[in-house]
Amino acid sequence: MNVEEEVEKLKEEIKRLGKVQDDGSYKVTFGVLFNDDRCANIFEALVGTLRAAKKRKFLTYDGELLLQGVHDNVEITLKPTPAAAATTEAVAKN
Numbered sequence: 684m685n686v687e688e689e690v691e692k693l694k695e696e697i698k699r700l701g702k703v704q705d706d707g708s709y710k711v712t713f714g715v716l717f718n719d720d721r722c723a724n725i726f727e728a729l730v731g732t733l734r735a736a737k738k739r740k741f742l743t744y745d746g747e748l749l750l751q752g753v754h755d756n757v758e759i760t761l762k763p764t765p766a767a768a769a770t771t772e773a774v775a776k777n
Contacts, residue, residue, distance in 0.1 A: 686732075686735050689725075689726065689732045689735070690732060690735055690736045690739060690741060692725055692726075693726070693729075693732050693733070693736055694736070694741060694742075694761055696716065696719070696721065696722050696725065697709050697711050697716070697742070697759065697761040698761065699721075700715050700716060700719060700722075701715075701759075701761065704760075706763055707763030707764070708760050708761055708762055708763045709760070709761040710758050710759070710760050710761075711758070711759055711761075712755060712756055712757060712758055712759070713733075713744070713749045713751075713754050713755055713756075713757045713759060714751075714754075714755025714756065716729065716733075716759065717729060717751050717755070730748065730749055730750075733749060733759065734747075734748075740762070741761065741762060742759055742760055742761045742762060743759075743760045743762065744757055744758065744759045744760065745757055745758075
């Protein structure tokens with residue numbers, strides 16, 4: 684699996700484990716992602732995949748390197764897709 688495929692799978696897992704926000708984004712903590720069995724089986728290097736997704740501006744989180752235990756409560760935010768953001772705005776206007 685290449686980096687692009689891993690980033691796409693990470694986005695799916697954040698949607699599965701995270702909570703949708705009013706703006707269409709999803710939030711999940713690093714600890715929830717790291718300790719999930721399905722994620723552990725998919726990602727050999729979860730932290731590397733997170734960094735790749737952050738570099739590509741798909742998600743945000745505080746800091747550069749996340750470590751198990753120390754950063755379990757750090758929120759990871761998957762940015763909304765343009766379509767999701769437009770739908771959220773349309774619903775808010777009505």
